[in-house]
Amino acid sequence: MEILVLGSGCANCHTLEERTAAALARLGWEASIGHVREPDEIASYGVMRTPGLVVDGDVVVAGRVPTVEALVALLEGVRG
Amino acid sequence: MIALADRVTTPKAAWVTVAIGLPAWFALYSLNEPFWAWALGGATATSWGAALQFFCYDSIKVLLLLAGIIFLVAIVRSFTSVERTRALLGGKRAGVGNVLAACLGVVTPFCSCSAVPAFIGFVAAGVPLGVTMSFLIASPLINEIAIALLLGLFGVGPTLLYVGSGLIIASVAGYVIGALKLERFVEPFVYETKLRGKPRDPNAHLTWPDRVAIGLDEVQSIVGKTWPYLLAGIALGAVIHGWAPADFFATVAGRDNPFAVLIAVALGVPLYSNAAGILPVVEALHDKGLPMGTLLAFMMSVVALSLPEMIILRRVLKPRLIATFVGVTAVGIVATGYLFNAIL
Numbered sequence: 001m002e003i004l005v006l007g008s009g010c011a012n013c014h015t016l017e018e019r020t021a022a023a024l025a026r027l028g029w030e031a032s033i034g035h036v037r038e039p040d041e042i043a044s045y046g047v048m049r050t051p052g053l054v055v056d057g058d059v060v061v062a063g064r065v066p067t068v069e070a071l072v073a074l075l076e077g078v079r080g
Numbered sequence: 081m082i083a084l085a086d087r088v089t090t091p092k093a094a095w096v097t098v099a100i101g102l103p104a105w106f107a108l109y110s111l112n113e114p115f116w117a118w119a120l121g122g123a124t125a126t127s128w129g130a131a132l133q134f135f136c137y138d139s140i141k142v143l144l145l146l147a148g149i150i151f152l153v154a155i156v157r158s159f160t161s162v163e164r165t166r167a168l169l170g171g172k173r174a175g176v177g178n179v180l181a182a183c184l185g186v187v188t189p190f191c192s193c194s195a196v197p198a199f200i201g202f203v204a205a206g207v208p209l210g211v212t213m214s215f216l217i218a219s220p221l222i223n224e225i226a227i228a229l230l231l232g233l234f235g236v237g238p239t240l241l242y243v244g245s246g247l248i249i250a251s252v253a254g255y256v257i258g259a260l261k262l263e264r265f266v267e268p269f270v271y272e273t274k275l276r277g278k279p280r281d282p283n284a285h286l287t288w289p290d291r292v293a294i295g296l297d298e299v300q301s302i303v304g305k306t307w308p309y310l311l312a313g314i315a316l317g318a319v320i321h322g323w324a325p326a327d328f329f330a331t332v333a334g335r336d337n338p339f340a341v342l343i344a345v346a347l348g349v350p351l352y353s354n355a356a357g358i359l360p361v362v363e364a365l366h367d368k369g370l371p372m373g374t375l376l377a378f379m380m381s382v383v384a385l386s387l388p389e390m391i392i393l394r395r396v397l398k399p400r401l402i403a404t405f406v407g408v409t410a411v412g413i414v415a416t417g418y419l420f421n422a423i424l
């Protein structure tokens with residue numbers, strides 16, 4: 001599983017990264033979390049409001065920081 | 081730190097939070113003034129006492145208003161999104177497009193750290209440059225923090241005045257930038273950015289408990305970020321309130337000084353603060369006899385134009401366009417200041 005946090009380094013982006021790591025820990029999954037900071041690259045994902053979360057190439061969150069519970073559900077949904 | 085919203089994951093928890101929070105908010109708000117009058121008693125006759133009462137009463141009133149209005153605005157905003165706004169603005173002509181963009185700038189969830197991706201997203205999707213600028217000017221100028229504090233410190237009239245004039249400034253400034261045809265001063269990569277796939281609407285499929293949870297999260301994150309500015313601003317306001325000589329500011333920047341608005345805006349542009357830090361100071365200066373137009377112009381220039389934002393926007397705009405953006409917006413703010421000083 002490949003996870004990317006989109007955001008130019010604002011507080012919300014860090015919170016999203018922390019909560020994603022917490023969700024992964026709760027699921028007991030191993031995955032690396034990368035960071036995309038270049039604004040043109042962020043925009044090219046179709047994300048106009050940071051932070052964004054990309055899992056395996058798909059944007060699953062844009063413009064808000066979901067709760068850890070919601071992220072757990074989201075990640076489980078992606079894996080199917 | 082556990083987020084407040086993490087505990088509000090079930091619909092029942094969301095409604096219980098609202099059922100307890102709402103009456104608690106009203107109770108605290110109505111008890112605030114009588115409590116400090118009772119607690120501080122006759123001490124308010126001295127400079128120290130007056131300053132202390134101003135500080136305690138104002139801090140609590142403003143924090144309550146801030147929390148209440150952020151919650152309401154976050155709920156309203158959960159029905160809109162940048163993606164939906166862009167879809168509404170695509171293909172709109174200048175004029176109508178500028179007014180619509182300014183209005184949407186107020187209600188669209190947005191923060192300055194998203195300014196660059198949003199700019200690229202708008203322009204690459206074909207929204208005209210001037211219309212995009214109207215959106216980018218209105219968004220920081222008219223925000224929920226400014227509205228909450230204006231309502232609390234000055235009442236409904238000045239709040240409507242501020243919102244109305246902010247919308248006009250953003251619409252007109254964007255229209256002027258569009259008419260000047262400055263597209264060549266946008267960094268070329270913006271027009272070359274290819275948008276992959278369909279834009280995501282993050283606020284689709286939300287339930288009411290989701291919206292309540294978003295509201296609580298917003299309150300926690302914004303109040304958590306702004307309270308130091310707010311307390312610093314109120315403390316500075318309290319000092320002005322208790323000790324500044326009554327006619328000092330009125331002589332320097334009062335109605336008789338024709339350059340007062342210009343000076344206020346020139347001071348405000350490089351200053352960087354949010355509405356939470358600046359409005360308590362504005363209130364204290366108003367009490368000392370400064371006219372409303374000068375003060376509104378000062379506040380607008382502080383929140384709408386700032387050096388950090390220019391640096392962020394430099395990634396997508398060439399210096400000529402940034403200078404035009406600052407210049408046109410500042411002229412609009414100065415004109416508004418003189419207009420209000422003349423009619424109020």
